[in-house]
Amino acid sequence: DTAVSQTPKYLVTQMGNDKSIKCEQNLGHDTMYWYKQDSKKFLKIMFSYNNKELIINETVPNRFSPKSPDKAHLNLHINSLELGDSAVYFCASSPSLGGTEQFFGPGTRLTVL
Amino acid sequence: DQQVKQNSPSLSVQEGRISILNCDYTNSMFDYFLWYKKYPAEGPTFLISISSIKDKNEDGRFTVFLNKSAKHLSLHIVPSQPGDSAVYFCAATGPPLVFGKGTRLSVIA
Numbered sequence: 001d002t003a004v005s006q007t008p009k010y011l012v013t014q015m016g017n018d019k020s021i022k023c024e025q026n027l028g029h030d031t032m033y034w035y036k037q038d039s040k041k042f043l044k045i046m047f048s049y050n051n052k053e054l055i056i057n058e059t060v061p062n063r064f065s066p067k068s069p070d071k072a073h074l075n076l077h078i079n080s081l082e083l084g085d086s087a088v089y090f091c092a093s094s095p096s097l098g099g100t101e102q103f104f105g106p107g108t109r110l111t112v113l
Numbered sequence: 114d115q116q117v118k119q120n121s122p123s124l125s126v127q128e129g130r131i132s133i134l135n136c137d138y139t140n141s142m143f144d145y146f147l148w149y150k151k152y153p154a155e156g157p158t159f160l161i162s163i164s165s166i167k168d169k170n171e172d173g174r175f176t177v178f179l180n181k182s183a184k185h186l187s188l189h190i191v192p193s194q195p196g197d198s199a200v201y202f203c204a205a206t207g208p209p210l211v212f213g214k215g216t217r218l219s220v221i222a
Contacts, residue, residue: 004156033209043157043202043212056209090156100145100206104156 003027004105006091012111013081021076021108023091031055031097032074034066035090037107043090049074050097078110086112116140117205119213128222132190136203136213139184143205148177148188151200151215160201161188193220 004025013019025032033056034046048056052068063079078085091105118137126132134148144165149157163170163177163186170177176189190197198220203213 041214043215045209045211048209058209092156097208100147100162100208100210101159102210104149104158106154106156 004091004093004103006089006105006108008108009106010109010111012113014113015081015083017081018077018079019081019110020078021089021091021110023074023076023105025072025091025093025103025105027093027095027103029093029095029103030071031094032068032071033092033094033102034074034076035092035104037088037090039087047074047076048097055097081110081112083112086110115214116143116211117203117213119201119203119216121216122214123217123219125219125221126193128195128220129192132188132193132197132218132220134188134190134201134203134216134218136186136188137184138186138203138205140205140207140211141184142207143211145206146177146179146186147204147206147210148175149202149204149212151202157202190218193218195220195222 031050037043046060047066049068065077068074088107090107092102094102147162148160150160151157161175179186200215202215
């Protein structure tokens with residue numbers, strides 16, 4: 001039974017399109033995150049949500065809009081996709097805000113052509 | 114501006130020997146440090162952590178050492194096993210979590 005799941009696992013799309021990545025956690029955690037791992041392999045936080053409220057937005061273009069319909073879900077919508085958006089996107093969760101141990105999903109590899 | 118640095122992109126170790134993975138950080142406000150392990154096509158999984166008030170934490174074959182004055186931590190794996198072959202990420206938090214670039218460990222049978 002997967003703790004943190006993401007769909008889709010792979011996403012290939014054209015520049016300019018809009019796409020969404022879904023994330024769900026069944027751990028009962030209060031806090032969820034989105035990370036981006038770029039071509040240089042850096043894993044950087046994008047957003048953090050606690051109890052459906054945005055806590056952290058780390059200088060991410062406003063083309064990226066996270067949406068948390070409930071505590072168990074944090075979806076990432078990306079408008080007007082650009083080549084530089086190609087990366088692996090990881091969703092994660094932790095029991096509470098400031099929780100040090102985070103549980104990661106398997107990642108979504110986004111390729112923008 | 115890398116606040117957490119893993120300067121060795123890769124490391125090869127013989128099975129049964131010790132693996133030592135190193136990590137340096139620049140932000141003295143970090144108060145908790147973690148190591149994550151990542152297999153291909155999977156997300157990172159938590160391995161071991163250490164609070165800034167400690168200098169050592171041990172969990173089975175894994176030990177993390179923290180030298181605050183040098184802003185350096187290391188992960189020791191002994192004995193190394195082929196199943197330990199993965200990418201290891203060092204991370205630090207204030208919060209949020211800040212990750213290093215990772216070190217790919219290959220344990221050779």
